[in-house]
Amino acid sequence: MSKSQPLLSTIKVLLAEDDRMMQVLIQDVLQNLGFTEIALASSGRLAIELLDRFPFDLVISDWRMKDMDGIDVIRFLRSDSKARNFRIPVILLTGNTESRYVFTARDAGVNEYIIKPFTAEQLAKRIRNIIENPRSFVETRAYRGPDRRRRMGTVPKGGDRRKQGRKVRQA
Amino acid sequence: MNAEPANRPEDDAEVTLYAPDRSLRDKLGNADLDHIFTPQAIAAAQDQIAKATDAMLTETETALRRLRQDFAGLQQKPAAAGELLAAMVADAFAIKSKAGFAGYDLVVELAKSLQQLCEQSHAAHLTERDLRLMHWHIGSIVRLYDAKITGDGGKLGQAIRAELAALFPPVAQSET
Numbered sequence: 001m002s003k004s005q006p007l008l009s010t011i012k013v014l015l016a017e018d019d020r021m022m023q024v025l026i027q028d029v030l031q032n033l034g035f036t037e038i039a040l041a042s043s044g045r046l047a048i049e050l051l052d053r054f055p056f057d058l059v060i061s062d063w064r065m066k067d068m069d070g071i072d073v074i075r076f077l078r079s080d081s082k083a084r085n086f087r088i089p090v091i092l093l094t095g096n097t098e099s100r101y102v103f104t105a106r107d108a109g110v111n112e113y114i115i116k117p118f119t120a121e122q123l124a125k126r127i128r129n130i131i132e133n134p135r136s137f138v139e140t141r142a143y144r145g146p147d148r149r150r151r152m153g154t155v156p157k158g159g160d161r162r163k164q165g166r167k168v169r170q171a
Numbered sequence: 172m173n174a175e176p177a178n179r180p181e182d183d184a185e186v187t188l189y190a191p192d193r194s195l196r197d198k199l200g201n202a203d204l205d206h207i208f209t210p211q212a213i214a215a216a217q218d219q220i221a222k223a224t225d226a227m228l229t230e231t232e233t234a235l236r237r238l239r240q241d242f243a244g245l246q247q248k249p250a251a252a253g254e255l256l257a258a259m260v261a262d263a264f265a266i267k268s269k270a271g272f273a274g275y276d277l278v279v280e281l282a283k284s285l286q287q288l289c290e291q292s293h294a295a296h297l298t299e300r301d302l303r304l305m306h307w308h309i310g311s312i313v314r315l316y317d318a319k320i321t322g323d324g325g326k327l328g329q330a331i332r333a334e335l336a337a338l339f340p341p342v343a344q345s346e347t
Contacts, residue, residue: 021226022268024223032219034208034212087189089195095283131204139188
C-alpha cells in the first residue's frame, strides 16, 4: 500500500446490495482499494433512508434488489433537487448487458455502469473516472442527472443547441 | 453510453447545467491517483474477488439444486405455479449473478434466458412448450456446470447453442 492510500478514508461510500455474499465481497474489494468509510444498505429502501439522513460521497448499488431496485433508488435520488444527496455520483452494478438496460440506467441518472462479473481494476477505473472527470449535472423537464453526452469533442451540424439560453450554476 | 438522449428537451431554455462537482477530487487534495489506486492495491482487491469466487460457486450449486426442486414442483403442483415460477426467477437470477464470477459465461447466458422465460410465462396458462424449454435450459446449465465448462462453453457450448436453435428457433433468435 502506498503512503497516500488512507486518503480514500475521507470518501464516504454507501453500498446498496441485498446479497450478503456480494456485500462482503464488494466491501472487501473497496477496503483493499483503500476505502474505510463504507456504509451498507441491504435494500433499496434502506439506501434511500440512509441517503436522506447522512452525507455520502459515492453510492455503489446493485441493480436488482428485493424491495426496491437500484434504478428506483437513483430515480428517487435524482427526483428531489432539495434532497441532501441528489447530485451524488452513483455506480450501478448489474449482470444486465443489453443496451436497453444501459440506456435505462443512463436515463435514470447513473454515473457509471459496471457489468458483473467485474474485476478490481474495472471498479477502480470507474471510481477514478468519477473523481478525475466529473460530468456536469443537467436538469431538464424530462431528465435530472449527469450529462449523458460523454463525447464533447464534436459539435453536431447547426451548432450546440444547448449553448443558447442555458443557465449554468456552480456546484 | 455515448448515444444522444432519446428524450432531449425541445426547449433548451429550460435546461439547467450545473458545473461538474469536484468535491471528491478536493477531498483528496493534490494526491496523485496513481499513488492511491496502485497496482498492489488493485491486485489485493482482485485477490479478494478470486477468494470469493469459490464461495460464489457453492452458492451457485445451492441455487441450481433449488432450481431443479422448484421445477419438479412446477410439474407436480400446477396450482402453485405462480409461486414456483417466482422462485425459479430468483434461482436463475442467483445463478446468473454468481456463476458469472467464476467465468461460466454460457451458464450465465442460459440462466438469463431461463429467467426471462419464467418471467414471461403465465402461471395460469403454462404450456407444454414452456415446460420443455425450462427443462432444456436447466438440463443444459447442469451439463455445463457439472463438466466445469467455462467461457462460451467450447464444443459443448456450440452443441448446446445448436440444440437450442434446432429445438426452439423463436427463443434462439430472441436470445442472439
